[in-house]
Amino acid sequence: MIRAFLRDRIPLDRNGAMMAGGVSFAHVFGTVLVFLLGIQVVTGIALAAFYSPSATDAWASVAYIQDQASLGWLVRGLHYHGGSALVIVAGIHLLQTAIAGAYKQPREIVWWLGVVLLVLLIAWSITGYWLRWDQAGYWASQVEIGIAAGTPVVGGAIRAVAIGGNEPGNLTLTRAYAMHVVALPVLVTLLTVFHIWLARRHGTTPMRVARNAVPRWPQQTLRDVIAMAIVFAVLLAVVIVTGGADLAAPADPTQAYDARPLWPVRWLFELRVLAGSAEQLVAMAAPAVVGGFLVALPLLDHGMERRPRKRKLWLGALAGLFAMIGALTVASFTRDANDPELAKRQATSEVLATRARKLAVENGVPVTGALDVFKTARFWTARTLFASRCANCHDADSKERKGPVIAPGHGDRAWLLAFLKAPSADQFWGRTKFAKAEAAMKPVELSATDLADLVEMLYAESGAEDLDIKKRDRGLNLFESACTDCHARDEGSPGAAGPSLAGLGSRSYYLSVISNPKSALHMGPANSEMPRFDRELTVVERDALAEYLVWLRTASTQDLIGLGPL
Amino acid sequence: MADNDPDRRKFLKAATCAVGTGVGLMVAVPVIRLVVDPATRTTVTGPTEPLDLGNVDRFRVGAPPRRVEVIAPMVKDGWTSARDVVLGAAWIRRTEPTKIEALSAVCPHLGCAIGWEGKDFLCPCHDSRFSVTGEKQSGPSERGLDPLPVEVRNGRLQLTWVRYKPGSATREQV
Ligand code: FES
Numbered sequence: 003m004i005r006a007f008l009r010d011r012i013p014l015d016r017n018g019a020m021m022a023g024g025v026s027f028a029h030v031f032g033t034v035l036v037f038l039l040g041i042q043v044v045t046g047i048a049l050a051a052f053y054s055p056s057a058t059d060a061w062a063s064v065a066y067i068q069d070q071a072s073l074g075w076l077v078r079g080l081h082y083h084g085g086s087a088l089v090i091v092a093g094i095h096l097l098q099t100a101i102a103g104a105y106k107q108p109r110e111i112v113w114w115l116g117v118v119l120l121v122l123l124i125a126w127s128i129t130g131y132w133l134r135w136d137q138a139g140y141w142a143s144q145v146e147i148g149i150a151a152g153t154p155v156v157g158g159a160i161r162a163v164a165i166g167g168n169e170p171g172n173l174t175l176t177r178a179y180a181m182h183v184v185a186l187p188v189l190v191t192l193l194t195v196f197h198i199w200l201a202r203r204h205g206t207t208p209m210r211v212a213r214n215a216v217p218r219w220p221q222q223t224l225r226d227v228i229a230m231a232i233v234f235a236v237l238l239a240v241v242i243v244t245g246g247a248d249l250a251a252p253a254d255p256t257q258a259y260d261a262r263p264l265w266p267v268r269w270l271f272e273l274r275v276l277a278g279s280a281e282q283l284v285a286m287a288a289p290a291v292v293g294g295f296l297v298a299l300p301l302l303d304h305g306m307e308r309r310p311r312k313r314k315l316w317l318g319a320l321a322g323l324f325a326m327i328g329a330l331t332v333a334s335f336t337r338d339a340n341d342p343e344l345a346k347r348q349a350t351s352e353v354l355a356t357r358a359r360k361l362a363v364e365n366g367v368p369v370t371g372a373l374d375v376f377k378t379a380r381f382w383t384a385r386t387l388f389a390s391r392c393a394n395c396h397d398a399d400s401k402e403r404k405g406p407v408i409a410p411g412h413g414d415r416a417w418l419l420a421f422l423k424a425p426s427a428d429q430f431w432g433r434t435k436f437a438k439a440e441a442a443m444k445p446v447e448l449s450a451t452d453l454a455d456l457v458e459m460l461y462a463e464s465g466a467e468d469l470d471i472k473k474r475d476r477g478l479n480l481f482e483s484a485c486t487d488c489h490a491r492d493e494g495s496p497g498a499a500g501p502s503l504a505g506l507g508s509r510s511y512y513l514s515v516i517s518n519p520k521s522a523l524h525m526g527p528a529n530s531e532m533p534r535f536d537r538e539l540t541v542v543e544r545d546a547l548a549e550y551l552v553w554l555r556t557a558s559t560q561d562l563i564g565l566g567p568l
Numbered sequence: 569m570a571d572n573d574p575d576r577r578k579f580l581k582a583a584t585c586a587v588g589t590g591v592g593l594m595v596a597v598p599v600i601r602l603v604v605d606p607a608t609r610t611t612v613t614g615p616t617e618p619l620d621l622g623n624v625d626r627f628r629v630g631a632p633p634r635r636v637e638v639i640a641p642m643v644k645d646g647w648t649s650a651r652d653v654v655l656g657a658a659w660i661r662r663t664e665p666t667k668i669e670a671l672s673a674v675c676p677h678l679g680c681a682i683g684w685e686g687k688d689f690l691c692p693c694h695d696s697r698f699s700v701t702g703e704k705q706s707g708p709s710e711r712g713l714d715p716l717p718v719e720v721r722n723g724r725l726q727l728t729w730v731r732y733k734p735g736s737a738t739r740e741q742v
Binding site for chain 1: 590599645
């Protein structure tokens with residue numbers, strides 16, 4: 003009933019389209035292309051529901067799709083590799099049409115539309131690649147826009163329009179986005195509809211003459227869907243094996259990166275490398291030659307002859323062109339694969355990418371921009387400050403070290419014990435002027451057990467919880483009898499001739515020392531070479547350093563490495 | 569020809585539809601799963617702990633209500649994280665040294681910002697009036713101002729930020 007209702011109201015051609023030369027798997031490519039386009043539209047809509055085209059957010063939103071949204075990696079992978087599949091199948095479709103002589107009169111316009119569509123598909127994938135705004139996409143955009151900018155006379159204008167102003171930024175992305183999700187889809191759809199309508203009007207070019215026309219449905223349609231299923235299976239396999247599309251670290255204009263354009267224009271990139279000083283000329287001329295030849299083909303190879311062996315000249319020229327493009331592409335990828343230096347740089351980029359994506363999942367990407375995701379790493383502020391303000395005097399590797407070494411284990415029991423035994427050893431006060439002074443602390447000469455007790459008492463000042471209370475109490479007695487001539491451990495009171503040890507190794511102690519080591523509470527104005535930092539660093543920064551120093555006490559070198567590079 | 573045998577044609581049609589539907593589903597399922605994903609999670613995080621409004625001594629006993637901004641130290645929104653995000657405002661009144669009351673500055677009618685008019689609260693959008701304790705006095709609002717939980721910890725005023733659905737007589741958290 004519903005069928006009859008619909009049939010009356012949507013009067014489709016009851017006989018359906020006929021296939022002049024019979025059905026064949028050779029005729030599936032056009033349908034497969036429409037299918038692939040459909041996948042791009044559907045996956046593209048889903049991705050657009052997440053993507054944010056701004057220089058600060060773009061990478062973050064792509065990373066969110068890739069690493070957080072359920073099946074985001076799969077949909078993004080289908081979209082990315084599906085774009086490649088479109089270009090590949092379109093290329094095959096074009097070659098096959100040429101071999102069949104299907105561009106010949108009266109189907110020239112169908113052919114020309116196809117050539118334009120292929121170019122648009124490549125432009126489509128290129129603009130899509132920019133949108134991720136990672137190192138790869140950003141630098142690819144630089145290369146590609148750079149090629150276009152080399153156009154004589156109008157090059158500068160092309161660049162300005164493409165990137166939307168003088169420097170790549172928000173406007174570059176909104177433009178690429180408008181092209182990628184509005185302009186190109188609309189244009190491609192319109193031209194595709196026209197292309198198919200014309201092709202259907204002319205009918206398929208019969209491959210064998212002596213065959214009856216056969217209705218397209220269902221025999222050809224079945225072949226079409228089988229081909230779709232095969233193409234989709236391959237696509238899905240590629241997506242799963244590769245884990246979807248990759249994503250490098252956020253775009254960083256200040257960081258050198260080995261820029262490579264997207265693969266469909268990789269041959270041009272290689273051609274430029276080979277052309278040396280003539281690169282700009284070649285980059286302009288090569289696409290013009292290829293495009294011009296494809297457009298001219300129906301005019302050059304005129305006449306009604308369609309048998310391939312009678313059209314060796316033009317088919318040979320076409321084959322030569324495709325072979326050259328293929329060879330250049332392979333050469334470019336091979337060159338990269340055999341470059342050990344490049345492999346090293348890529349490994350470094352890989353590490354950065356992994357770190358950025360991990361941090362993005364854990365902490366979110368700061369609204370200040372994707373690159374700031376690195377700053378969300380644990381102790382980033384403290385470690386950056388340490389590297390710029392403290393390392394020169396306190397890092398074990400520093401040639402200009404002037405103070406005690408600050409490294410993992412700083413302030414733990416072993417450290418305290420070693421310090422008590424030799425306060426003026428090289429890794430402690432050894433490099434300070436104070437070490438040679440009369441007032442410098444002398445080694446503590448006590449029995450091993452007494453020393454251990456004293457260490458426990460000093461260690462307890464840090465607020466650490468893993469204490470041996472009995473040892474600490476014995477240590478307190480020792481402190482009262484052996485140390486109070488110089489030191490004190492009452493909150494806020496300086497020692498008679500040395501620093502207060504109240505809260506030694508705690509966060510507030512470090513904050514106080516960093517703020518003003520010359521205070522009477524600590525080393526005093528005469529004995530400290532360390533500058534005060536309460537005027538240079540904010541209290542938040544000093545507190546971050548203090549927190550980091552507390553962490554260092556229980557950290558191992560491995561933990562420090564685990565924080566990652568800065 | 570065998571291709572024109574009606575049974576065979578029927579089979580071909582069924583096979584075509586089956587394969588076509590199968591491929592279509594394989595594309596549709598992940599896409600739909602992705603699109604509905606945000607509906608299944610907390611995409612914008614609110615503060616999980618009470619927010620610090622500063623030293624209690626800022627608020628004098630018996631003084632008129634004082635407006636303070638409620639700032640979350642960190643808000644994650646989808647893929648971004650932002651620091652010190654202003655969530656809204658609250659009116660704080662200290663009636664006794666140990667008694668502090670907080671009212672949300674979000675109008676319970678349709679969500680405009682409430683102002684203090686010297687002796688009562690007024691919403692400028694549709695003229696809802698509320699007493700100093702938050703009771704509804706006149707205007708279109710269906711309920712009084714929304715109280716917010718406050719407590720004093722280590723001498724600092726801590727406020728728990730809650731948003732209620734506007735436009736209803738009862739308080740329903742959003
Ligand atoms: S929003 Fe406040 S009275 Fe309407």
